[in-house]
Amino acid sequence: MPKTAKEVKDEKGITAEKDEFSEWYTQAIIKADLADYSAVSGCMILKPYSYAIWEIVVNECDKRFKKLGIKNAYFPLFIPESLLRRESAHIAGFNPEVAWVTEAGNTKLNERLAIRPTSETIMYDSYAKWIRSWRDLPLKINQWNNVVRWEFKHPIPFLRTREFLWNEGHTVYASKEEALKEEKQILGIYNEILRDYMAIEGFISRKTESEKFAGAEFTKAIECVLPNGRVVQGPDFHHDGQIFSKSFNIQFLNKEGKKEHAWQNTWAITTRMIGVMLAIHGDDKGIVIPPKLAPIQAVIVPILFDKTKEKVLKEAEKLKDSLKEIRIEVDAREEYSPGWKFNDWEMKGVPLRIEIGPKDIEQEQVVLARRDNGKKETVKIKDAENKVKEMLDSIQEEMLKKSEKKLKESMVSVKTMAELEKEIKNKKVAVAEWCDSRDCEDWIKTKTQGAKIIGINEQQQAKGNCVHCNKKAKHVIYIGKSY
Amino acid sequence: MPKTAKEVKDEKGITAEKDEFSEWYTQAIIKADLADYSAVSGCMILKPYSYAIWEIVVNECDKRFKKLGIKNAYFPLFIPESLLRRESAHIAGFNPEVAWVTEAGNTKLNERLAIRPTSETIMYDSYAKWIRSWRDLPLKINQWNNVVRWEFKHPIPFLRTREFLWNEGHTVYASKEEALKEEKQILGIYNEILRDYMAIEGFISRKTESEKFAGAEFTKAIECVLPNGRVVQGPDFHHDGQIFSKSFNIQFLNKEGKKEHAWQNTWAITTRMIGVMLAIHGDDKGIVIPPKLAPIQAVIVPILFDKTKEKVLKEAEKLKDSLKEIRIEVDAREEYSPGWKFNDWEMKGVPLRIEIGPKDIEQEQVVLARRDNGKKETVKIKDAENKVKEMLDSIQEEMLKKSEKKLKESMVSVKTMAELEKEIKNKKVAVAEWCDSRDCEDWIKTKTQGAKIIGINEQQQAKGNCVHCNKKAKHVIYIGKSY
Numbered sequence: 001m002p003k004t005a006k007e008v009k010d011e012k013g014i015t016a017e018k019d020e021f022s023e024w025y026t027q028a029i030i031k032a033d034l035a036d037y038s039a040v041s042g043c044m045i046l047k048p049y050s051y052a053i054w055e056i057v058v059n060e061c062d063k064r065f066k067k068l069g070i071k072n073a074y075f076p077l078f079i080p081e082s083l084l085r086r087e088s089a090h091i092a093g094f095n096p097e098v099a100w101v102t103e104a105g106n107t108k109l110n111e112r113l114a115i116r117p118t119s120e121t122i123m124y125d126s127y128a129k130w131i132r133s134w135r136d137l138p139l140k141i142n143q144w145n146n147v148v149r150w151e152f153k154h155p156i157p158f159l160r161t162r163e164f165l166w167n168e169g170h171t172v173y174a175s176k177e178e179a180l181k182e183e184k185q186i187l188g189i190y191n192e193i194l195r196d197y198m199a200i201e202g203f204i205s206r207k208t209e210s211e212k213f214a215g216a217e218f219t220k221a222i223e224c225v226l227p228n229g230r231v232v233q234g235p236d237f238h239h240d241g242q243i244f245s246k247s248f249n250i251q252f253l254n255k256e257g258k259k260e261h262a263w264q265n266t267w268a269i270t271t272r273m274i275g276v277m278l279a280i281h282g283d284d285k286g287i288v289i290p291p292k293l294a295p296i297q298a299v300i301v302p303i304l305f306d307k308t309k310e311k312v313l314k315e316a317e318k319l320k321d322s323l324k325e326i327r328i329e330v331d332a333r334e335e336y337s338p339g340w341k342f343n344d345w346e347m348k349g350v351p352l353r354i355e356i357g358p359k360d361i362e363q364e365q366v367v368l369a370r371r372d373n374g375k376k377e378t379v380k381i382k383d384a385e386n387k388v389k390e391m392l393d394s395i396q397e398e399m400l401k402k403s404e405k406k407l408k409e410s411m412v413s414v415k416t417m418a419e420l421e422k423e424i425k426n427k428k429v430a431v432a433e434w435c436d437s438r439d440c441e442d443w444i445k446t447k448t449q450g451a452k453i454i455g456i457n458e459q460q461q462a463k464g465n466c467v468h469c470n471k472k473a474k475h476v477i478y479i480g481k482s483y
Numbered sequence: 484m485p486k487t488a489k490e491v492k493d494e495k496g497i498t499a500e501k502d503e504f505s506e507w508y509t510q511a512i513i514k515a516d517l518a519d520y521s522a523v524s525g526c527m528i529l530k531p532y533s534y535a536i537w538e539i540v541v542n543e544c545d546k547r548f549k550k551l552g553i554k555n556a557y558f559p560l561f562i563p564e565s566l567l568r569r570e571s572a573h574i575a576g577f578n579p580e581v582a583w584v585t586e587a588g589n590t591k592l593n594e595r596l597a598i599r600p601t602s603e604t605i606m607y608d609s610y611a612k613w614i615r616s617w618r619d620l621p622l623k624i625n626q627w628n629n630v631v632r633w634e635f636k637h638p639i640p641f642l643r644t645r646e647f648l649w650n651e652g653h654t655v656y657a658s659k660e661e662a663l664k665e666e667k668q669i670l671g672i673y674n675e676i677l678r679d680y681m682a683i684e685g686f687i688s689r690k691t692e693s694e695k696f697a698g699a700e701f702t703k704a705i706e707c708v709l710p711n712g713r714v715v716q717g718p719d720f721h722h723d724g725q726i727f728s729k730s731f732n733i734q735f736l737n738k739e740g741k742k743e744h745a746w747q748n749t750w751a752i753t754t755r756m757i758g759v760m761l762a763i764h765g766d767d768k769g770i771v772i773p774p775k776l777a778p779i780q781a782v783i784v785p786i787l788f789d790k791t792k793e794k795v796l797k798e799a800e801k802l803k804d805s806l807k808e809i810r811i812e813v814d815a816r817e818e819y820s821p822g823w824k825f826n827d828w829e830m831k832g833v834p835l836r837i838e839i840g841p842k843d844i845e846q847e848q849v850v851l852a853r854r855d856n857g858k859k860e861t862v863k864i865k866d867a868e869n870k871v872k873e874m875l876d877s878i879q880e881e882m883l884k885k886s887e888k889k890l891k892e893s894m895v896s897v898k899t900m901a902e903l904e905k906e907i908k909n910k911k912v913a914v915a916e917w918c919d920s921r922d923c924e925d926w927i928k929t930k931t932q933g934a935k936i937i938g939i940n941e942q943q944q945a946k947g948n949c950v951h952c953n954k955k956a957k958h959v960i961y962i963g964k965s966y
Contacts, residue, residue, distance in 0.1 A: 039608050040561045040596065048554035048624065055555065071531035072538065077560075077598075077629055077646055078523045078582075099561075100586040101598065104633035105579045113523065115560075115584065115598075125522050135818075141531065146560055146629070150587035163560055335618075 013343065017284050021228040025279055026157065028286045032348050034278070035157045042155045042162035046271065049348070050158075052295035053274055054165065058144060060197060061167060061269060064189045070140040070169060077146075078113040079122045086121060087247040093214020094118070097149040099162075115148040120215065120240075120266065123170050124248040131172060131262060133253040139172040158275025159232065159483050166270035172262045174252065176241065179263035183220065183237050186267045190222055190235035193269070198277045199290040199399035200224055201407045202234055205455025205478055208441060213266075217241035223454055223478070225410045226279045229427025231454050231480040234276060235269035278349075280403055281372075287349035288371050290399050291392040297327045298388060299350045301341050303357030304334065315361050315381075319354065322385050326392065346371060351395045352388065372399055411478075417447055420467055420479060424448045429480040431457070433473030435466035443468050444479060454478040496826065500767050504711040508762055509640065511769045515831050517761070518640045525638045525645035529754065532831070533641075535778035536757055537648065541627060543680060544650060544752060547672045553623040553652060560629075561596040562605045569604060570730040576697020577601070580632040582645075598631040603698065603723075603749065606653050607731040614655060614745060616736040622655040641758025642715065642966050649753035655745045657735065659724065662746040666703065666720050669750045673705055673718035676752070681760045682773040682882035683707055684890045685717055688938025688961055691924060696749075700724035706937055706961065708893045709762045712910025714937050714963040717759060718752035761832075763886055764855075770832035771854050773882050774875040780810045781871060782833045784824050786840030787817065798844050798864075802837065805868050809875065829854060834878045835871065855882055894961075900930055903950055903962060907931045912963040914940070916956030918949035926951050927962060937961040 014031055016023040029035050034050035046054065062072070078101065085091045094117045101113040116122065123141070131139060148163045155161055169186065173179040187204060194200045202222040212219040213236070221236035244250070245261040254260050281288040291297050302316040316330045331341050338355070345353055355367040366384055369376045372395050379387045414420045414430045423430045434440060434453065444467070445452050455478055462473035497514055499506040512518050517533035529537065545555070561584065568574045577600045584596040599605065606624070614622060631646045638644050652669065656662040670687060677683045685705040695702040696719070704719035727733070728744040737743050764771040774780050785799040799813045814824050821838070828836055838850040849867055852859045855878050862870045897903045897913045906913045917923060917936065927950070928935050938961055945956035 036609060036612075038559050039563055039566050039605060040559045043559035043561060045559065045609060046557035048556045051556045052554070054557075071535070073531045073534045074529035074537075074629075074648060076521050076523045076526035076528070077631065078526060080522055083522050096588045098588065099584045099596075101582045102585045103583040103595075105581065105635070107635075112586075113582075122522060126519060126528060129519075146557075148560065152588070152590075165557060 014284070014286050014347065018227060018282060021226070021279075022156075024282070024284075025275075028282050028347075029157045029275075029278060032278075032287045034274075034287070040162075042151065044155070044157050044161045046165070049295060050274055053289070053293050054271055056293050056295075057193060057197065057269070057273070058167070060193055061189060062144070064192075065142055065167075065169065068140070068185055069138075070142050070171070073141050073143060074145070075116075075119050075122050075126070075143060077116055079116055079119075081112045081114060083121045083125055084114050087215050087244055089243070090120060090215035090247075094149070097151060099148045099150050116145075117147055117149045118266075118268075119143065119145075119147075119168055120170065120244055121248075124244050124250060124264075127170075127172060127262075128248050128250045131250055131252050134174050134255055137172060137174045137252060137262065138178065140169070141171070142167055142169040156275070156483070158272055158278070164271045166268050169265070169267045171265045172245075172250065173264070174254065174260070174262065176263045179239060179265055182265050183239065186237050186265075187220060187222065187235075190237075190267075190269055194222060194224075194234065194273070195400060196396075197290065197292045198273065199292075199396060199403055200234075200277060200280055201400065201404040203407065203457075203478070206458055207455050208453050208477075210438060210441060211453065211455070213238040215240060215243055216266075217243060221455065224273075224276045224280065225407055225429055225480070226276065226483075227406075229410065229429065229481065231429060231478070231482045232272065232276050233482065234273055235267070237267040238265065240264040240266060280406070281399055282349070285343075286347035288399070289349040289351060291351045291396045294349070294351050295327060296329050296348070296350050297392055298323070298329075298352040298354055299345050300328065300330045300354045300356060301338055301345070302330065302332065303338050303355060303360075305358060308358035308361075312356060312358055312361065316356055319356065319366065319381065319384060323388055326388065342369075352391055354384075354388070370395055372402075414467060414479075415464065417468060420444070420451075421448055424451045424479070424481065427481075429454070429478055432467035432477055432479055433462045433464050434475050434477045435469055435471045436474040437466075437469070440466055440468040448479070448481075451479050451481045454480050454482065497767070497769050497830065501710060501765060504709070504762075505639075507765070507767075508758075511765050511830075512640045512758075512761060515761075515770045517757075517770070523645075525634060527638070527640050527644045529648070532778060533757055536772065536776050537754055539776050539778075540676060540680065540752070540756070541650070543676055544672060545627070547675075548625055548650075548652065551623070551668055553625050553654070556624050556626060557628070558599075558602050558605050558609070558626060560599055562599055562602075564595045564597060566604045566608055567597050570698050570727055572726070573603060573698035577632070580634060582631050582633050599628075600630055600632045601749075601751075602626065602628075602630075602651055603653065603727055604731075607727050607733060607747075610653075610655060610745075611731050611733045614733055614735050617657050617738055620655060620657045620735060620745065621661065623652070624654070625650055625652040639758070639966070641755055641761070647754045649751050652748070652750045654748045655728075655733065656747070657737065657743070657745065659746045662722060662748055665748050666722065669720050669748075670703060670705065670718075673720075673750075673752055677705060677707075677717065677756070678883060679879075680773065680775045681756065682775075682879060682886055683717075683756075683760060683763055684883065684887040686890065686940075686961070689941055690938050691936050691960075693921060693924060694936065694938070696721040698723060698726055699749075700726060704938065707756075707759045707763065708890055708912055708963070709759065709966075710889075712893065712912065712964065714912060714961070714965045715755065715759050716965065717756055718750070720750040721748065723747040723749060763889070764882055765832070768826075769830035771882070772832040772834060774834045774879045777832070777834050778810060779812050779831070779833050780875055781806070781812075781835040781837055782828045783811065783813045783837045783839060784821055784828070785813065785815065786821050786838060786843075788841060791841035791844075795839060795841055795844065799839055802839065802849065802864065802867060806871055809871065825852075835874055837867075837871070853878055855885075897950060897962075898947070900951060903927070903934075904931055907934045907962070907964065910964075912937070912961055915950035915960055915962055916945045916947050917958050917960045918952055918954045919957040920949075920952070923949055923951040931962070931964075934962050934964045937963050937965065 207219040216238035222234040460476040690702040699721035705717040
């Protein structure tokens with residue numbers, strides 16, 4: 001017995017509107033079958049549907065990394081405490097959220113082992129042994145792995161979990177100049193993945209001294225703005241200068257036979273970005289996945305009546321076979337009504353739905369329904385192949401345009417603290433100018449009740465005065481609340 | 484100044500012969516740049532060269548798993564102690580080697596968290612929630628991840644490390660019959676990877692009750708024999724029957740509306756197999772990698788003299804471009820002599836070396852040197868493309884044949900305990916018959932000083948008497964020392 005729309009809504013539809021962001025987000029994720037809570041507090045399960053998205057992100061990044069001559073490796077999950085403590089700024093940053101192994105079997109360990117929150121220390125200990133001369137450089141190694149940061153705040157699927165998946169690139173160069181060239185390459189790759197795959201427009205900013213990565217000389221990140229105005233730090237690039245090479249004694253003989261400390265970078269993209277993507281594109285009906293990342297790009301829903309069932313299913317399968325290049329499924333389940341299925345696939349964010357019924361077959365046509373804007377179009381079956389591809393391209397493009405528009409709308413220029421406080425309350429990201437003092441940075445945080453300087457806009461030159469102290473400004477900055 | 488062969492040998496050649504297996508193995512692995520020790524006792528680093536091999540294994544398995552409708556997911560690294568203890572046989576098997584997290588940041592945890600030694604318990608806790616009716620079955624989920632088993636024995640690169648990488652497939656079926664069908668599919672895939680990629684001939688055996696996986700109804704594994712006669716358990720398949728579904732309450736409503744416990748399997752291949760492969764194929768010069776798994780399938784070594792250098796390098800690059808389909812490199816390093824490079828690439832196990840010098844170019848020829856048998860062949864440049872492909876195919880095939888031969892030679896039938904003891908001392912795997920009693924199994928272990936029943940040969944029927952008690956035998960078995 002097919003269920004009514006009412007029953008569906010009661011049973012599994014999303015009951016929150018997107019404006020109630022927190023509630024909407026959790027429902028949309030869980031009900032789309034992307035993730036689930038686990039028996040470990042703060043750790044989530046990536047179910048097959050979200051893991052398939054992650055696999056596409058990994059493959060696309062990985063291909064590009066490899067073209068740059070970056071090679072994958074695998075270093076241990078554990079870091080001896082003494083090693084983690086070797087770089088003082090680094091341990092200060094991570095210490096509060098390290099998970100510690102203290103026992104194995106029935107034995108108490110002599111030294112605590114950290115579960116890697118990031119792998120600088122375990123990797124650079126080896127780098128110091130492997131690097132002898134300029135011939136060993138550049139050394140460009142990446143890892144795809146799991147890391148643990150024991151957050152004590154309320155967990156949010158993808159966005160804030162104690163364990164997450166990521167890549168961590170760790171490269172070593174013979175000169176600062178060479179190392180710095182990598183910034184454009186890596187942030188270029190990440191930006192391409194965000195724009196062309198995730199359909200997300202972010203903005204690149206340089207972190208302030210107090211917000212940069214623990215142990216870095218500087219940090220740049222692609223920042224993304226969620227519908228609730230919160231800013232999430234997306235993929236990032238850290239230039240570590242010689243900070244770690246000095247703590248870990250990574251030295252090489254240069255061409256003149258002299259010893260020098262090497263120059264290092266690290267960079268990462270995480271499963272957090274899946275959450276960002278879902279948050280940005282979703283609507284009241286649930287999530288919307290951009291076609292290039294969608295595990296299922298199109299779903300064919302055959303309209304089944306007893307008499308014509310066989311014929312319609314046959315046509316549906318034929319259509320599917322003609323669309324081999326795209327990731328497509330036929331929903332032939334008989335226990336659900338077409339209306340139920342429409343809701344179900346919308347909730348799962350599948351970019352395109354293809355409806356085919358007995359009347360359509362008579363007229364040699366199918367109906368294409370876009371998930372992003374709900375528009376329907378009737379097309380001839382013979383044109384379906386081209387039309388479907390065109391429409392997927394168009395959806396991908398429109399989603400990015402929408403994201404660009406939203407980003408623009410989320411930003412407001414402010415000149416005074418009063419304006420700043422108002423716009424932060426309005427859930428905006430404020431663009432202001434700043435004198436570069438830590439004191440003003442702290443005051444901004446206090447007076448906005450938790451908004452912070454997200455980062456510095458390096459593309460623009462400051463012309464006016466600091467939003468807080470009114471002295472001559474040094475930087476154009478972004479201010480917002482973050483996760 | 485190019486180095487002499489003597490200098491090379493002194494500096495980095497392998498000083499142990501393969502007969503001194505332990506010493507040879509470690510040297511061959513480390514000097515081929517495959518792995519390295521880390522700051523964490525018992526944990527190794529997979530360097531880019533071995534990780535690239537693992538990536539091929541993962542991709543080839545993963546493609547095949549996906550064709551069977553198996554989907555990848557990611558479950559947490561941590562398992563709460565209470566959950567790990569839920570299945571009694573399971574915890575009894577793993578307890579001695581679990582690494583425990585007891586602290587996070589500055590907080591002592593309320594409950595210890597195990598680092599997953601395997602993920603049954605954390606996954607099945609979720610499966611119990613996800614599975615409601617026969618419509619939810621089969622559920623076929625796989626993970627590629629890292630696991631930790633805190634061995635207290637001496638670590639051996641790849642073969643025995645406290646952390647390793649693997650896949651763990653965890654499938655759930657509505658009936659025992661359906662579940663059992665998976666055995667052939669999965670062991671078929673693993674055997675294909677072993678034979679066609681790793682060029683390894685193993686033998687499939689069913690584990691005895693005392694050796695099966697902790698929590699399984701039965702375990703079958705592809706067993707591999709190392710040059711020192713030790714047997715290593717390769718990829719395996721465990722049928723768990725309803726053991727876990729009863730402990731974890733994984734029930735479904737069948738088509739008749741009745742509740743039933745589900746039927747489960749688990750299966751895995753690990754990075755251990757890289758070690759097995761290297762151990763089996765290597766020779767006194769170092770490792771030998773089968774072409775289909777070789778990150779570098781062929782290396783072109785140009786013979787460089789000052790006058791003709793440019794011309795030779797140009798030809799080498801041209802040759803490389805004509806061989807785009809294979810993974811190939813030109814070794815243009817000028818600081819090493821050709822002889823040094825030959826040794827170096829042999830030590831790295833690259834299947835094929837292509838030598839090209841000024842005289843070769845005059846005669847429009849190159850020299851191909853096989854790593855597996857050392858044979859050299861001169862071929863016309865115009866034929867090189869076909870010849871290289873042919874030769875790589877031939878190397879792959881010959882390596883498998885050699886492995887088949889070695890496996891045969893490693894096995895000896897025995898009828899009496901005296902024969903058994905003798906053959907175990909000879910580093911053989913003994914084929915015997917057994918009455919199926921635990922008592923005789925234990926006596927076999929004691930009298931052979933540590934050899935054990937590797938498993939039961941299900942292809943053959945017992946005809947004689949038990950090698951230990953001389954009563955009528957039930958099974959044909961393999962006996963050997965294992966890692």
